[in-house]
Amino acid sequence: MRTLLSVLLIGVPATLILSLVGVSQGMSEDAQQRNRSIGADIVVRAGNAQNVVGFSASSLPEGYVKALEQQPHVKLAVGVIVHNIDFPLTMTGVDLSQFNRLTGGFTYLEGGPLRGAYDVLLDQPYAQQHKLHVGDTWLQLNQKWHVAGIIAPGKLAKVAVPKATLQELDAATKMLTTIFVKVDDPAHTTQIAEQLQKTFPNLKVQTMDDYVSITFNPNNIESVRVFTRVVIGIGVVIAFAVVCLTMYMAVLQRTREIGILKSLGGSKTLILRIMLTEAAALGLAGTAFGIGLSFGARWAISTFAPASFPMIIVPLWWPRVLAITLAASLVGALYPGLTAASHDPIEALAYE
Amino acid sequence: MNSAPIIEIRDLRKTYLVGKVQVPALRGVDLAVERGEFLSIVGPSGSGKSTLFHIIGGLTPPTSGQVRVADQDLSALSDAGRTRMRQRTVGFVFQKFNLLPNLTAGDNIEVARYIGGGNHKGDPHFAEILRLLGIAHRLGHKPSALSGGEQQRIAIARALVNQPAILLADEPTGNLDTENSKAVLEILRSLNERTGQTILMITHNPEAAAYGHRIIHMRDGRVVPELAVRRGDAENTETTERKT
Numbered sequence: 001m002r003t004l005l006s007v008l009l010i011g012v013p014a015t016l017i018l019s020l021v022g023v024s025q026g027m028s029e030d031a032q033q034r035n036r037s038i039g040a041d042i043v044v045r046a047g048n049a050q051n052v053v054g055f056s057a058s059s060l061p062e063g064y065v066k067a068l069e070q071q072p073h074v075k076l077a078v079g080v081i082v083h084n085i086d087f088p089l090t091m092t093g094v095d096l097s098q099f100n101r102l103t104g105g106f107t108y109l110e111g112g113p114l115r116g117a118y119d120v121l122l123d124q125p126y127a128q129q130h131k132l133h134v135g136d137t138w139l140q141l142n143q144k145w146h147v148a149g150i151i152a153p154g155k156l157a158k159v160a161v162p163k164a165t166l167q168e169l170d171a172a173t174k175m176l177t178t179i180f181v182k183v184d185d186p187a188h189t190t191q192i193a194e195q196l197q198k199t200f201p202n203l204k205v206q207t208m209d210d211y212v213s214i215t216f217n218p219n220n221i222e223s224v225r226v227f228t229r230v231v232i233g234i235g236v237v238i239a240f241a242v243v244c245l246t247m248y249m250a251v252l253q254r255t256r257e258i259g260i261l262k263s264l265g266g267s268k269t270l271i272l273r274i275m276l277t278e279a280a281a282l283g284l285a286g287t288a289f290g291i292g293l294s295f296g297a298r299w300a301i302s303t304f305a306p307a308s309f310p311m312i313i314v315p316l317w318w319p320r321v322l323a324i325t326l327a328a329s330l331v332g333a334l335y336p337g338l339t340a341a342s343h344d345p346i347e348a349l350a351y352e
Numbered sequence: 353m354n355s356a357p358i359i360e361i362r363d364l365r366k367t368y369l370v371g372k373v374q375v376p377a378l379r380g381v382d383l384a385v386e387r388g389e390f391l392s393i394v395g396p397s398g399s400g401k402s403t404l405f406h407i408i409g410g411l412t413p414p415t416s417g418q419v420r421v422a423d424q425d426l427s428a429l430s431d432a433g434r435t436r437m438r439q440r441t442v443g444f445v446f447q448k449f450n451l452l453p454n455l456t457a458g459d460n461i462e463v464a465r466y467i468g469g470g471n472h473k474g475d476p477h478f479a480e481i482l483r484l485l486g487i488a489h490r491l492g493h494k495p496s497a498l499s500g501g502e503q504q505r506i507a508i509a510r511a512l513v514n515q516p517a518i519l520l521a522d523e524p525t526g527n528l529d530t531e532n533s534k535a536v537l538e539i540l541r542s543l544n545e546r547t548g549q550t551i552l553m554i555t556h557n558p559e560a561a562a563y564g565h566r567i568i569h570m571r572d573g574r575v576v577p578e579l580a581v582r583r584g585d586a587e588n589t590e591t592t593e594r595k596t
Contacts, residue, residue, distance in 0.1 A: 265439030
């Protein structure tokens with residue numbers, strides 16, 4: 001029973017770490033996939049734009065769309081405005097006719113395109129998470145939005161509204177967050193992007209590949225990095241404390257057995273080795289349990305918040321979590337192990 | 353062939369510190385035990401029998417005096433040295449059997465073999481001991497599934513698996529009924545006679561003590577020389593004890 005509880009308690013922080021990593025990487029992959037799927041080759045943002053799109057201001061004048069379209073090799077330029085709603089979700093203001101030219105348009109699962117100023121399109125996971133259907137009213141940004149359509153997920157936005165409406169609500173008339181550019185020769189995207197950067201030195205011009213890999217890489221987001229480290233730290237402390245307590249209890253319970261081993265000639269090293277081996281086994285079992293539990297966490301998240309946190313399983317982190325848990329377990333077992341090893345055999349044999 | 357005593361003890365003293373109080377457990381013990389001897393040690397509680405055992409068995413160091421066991425000077429041995437001595441030189445049999453409860457009888461024996469560094473599963477000597485103990489068919493059972501007598505026989509097998517020079521049995525029949533006590537004592541005697549195993553046995557029971565070649569009495573941390581008897585004089589033991 002004690003062992004089972006220990007495995008459970010060690011497994012919980014392992015799950016926490018794996019879930020956090022799974023959520024951050026899931027969100028990253030989801031965002032990358034949604035941006036890649038729109039068919040643009042180059043992304044242009046304001047020169048002071050931050051790596052995290054949601055944190056970037058709408059400070060890119062709309063006039064740049066035309067200016068960009070006049071550049072050699074630029075086939076099409078489409079601007080969007082992005083506004084944070086429910087972290088980590090954003091609302092994207094699009095000009096549907098331009099957007100359709102770039103992407104081929106959304107796939108409508110229910111309803112149809114944006115018609116009114118306060119029409120909204122929701123992707124299917126978001127609509128499911130918030131139990132919204134076509135015709136429903138949705139409250140956001142102090143406005144009543146009319147759900148005009150439910151779209152298939154995976155294309156740029158989870159929540160799309162008319163660009164002009166969002167610009168007005170954001171007090172950012174004629175301003176954009178991002179301009180997506182399609183070129184006539186995708187094989188020379190890098191050279192075209194470099195040329196655009198030279199032409200517009202005040203803007204940040206990136207190829208789509210650079211944009212998604214830099215902007216949506218959780219390792220490039222300081223807050224995510226710090227948060228991950230904090231959770232790992234908490235996991236280490238919990239695993240250390242659990243193993244320390246468990247092994248201390250084990251030493252108390254097995255005092256007589258330790259005495260027996262010593263009477264048989266068991267050395268201090270042997271006793272310590274036994275304790276550390278047991279701790280390592282606990283760490284191993286706890287990690288395995290934690291990995292199993294992370295699948296449960298993914299199920300729960302995808303069931304209850306499919307749009308907000310698209311969690312994935314990251315097997316690459318399993319050995320890392322195992323190393324973290326094992327290290328914490330072994331350090332946790334060290335003091336009880338040394339206590340056991342230094343037991344006086346006569347006192348230990350007399351222990352009832 | 354070494355004819356020197358396997359155990360030679362001179363003026364052995366052991367004092368325990370209980371809190372700030374020094375409690376003498378042994379106050380100058382002199383004793384010699386020959387190879388192949390079966391020695392019974394009797395005496396009231398607190399007479400120092402167990403302390404003497406613990407020192408001979410290397411579980412605790414002497415405070416002063418000379419203790420030579422199987423040609424090793426115990427007073428000069430470090431903790432690690434005494435640990436090594438327990439692995440191969442002595443084997444313990446306890447009143448409460450002291451088997452590891454989560455292991456089978458066979459694994460209890462194998463643990464001792466592993467600790468002793470032994471690797472002689474097909475050892476004919478040990479096979480003879482197992483046959484003598486009559487427990488070969490019970491090795492797959494855990495201690496909880498064995499009777500007291502069987503547990504003690506497993507404990508004896510465990511103590512002998514590394515062919516120690518000396519077997520130390522501390523009240524080996526203390527937790528057994530008369531029938532099992534007799535069986536265990538017969539086994540000890542048989543082991544001694546057939547394999548020449550040196551045995552030291554602590555007991556409160558004069559009948560059990562009579563199984564030894566020699567009986568020594570301890571009182572107040574000393575051996576009482578005038579009460580020492582040899583086998584054949586066992587009847588005198590009770591008479592002598594009554595006189596004291």
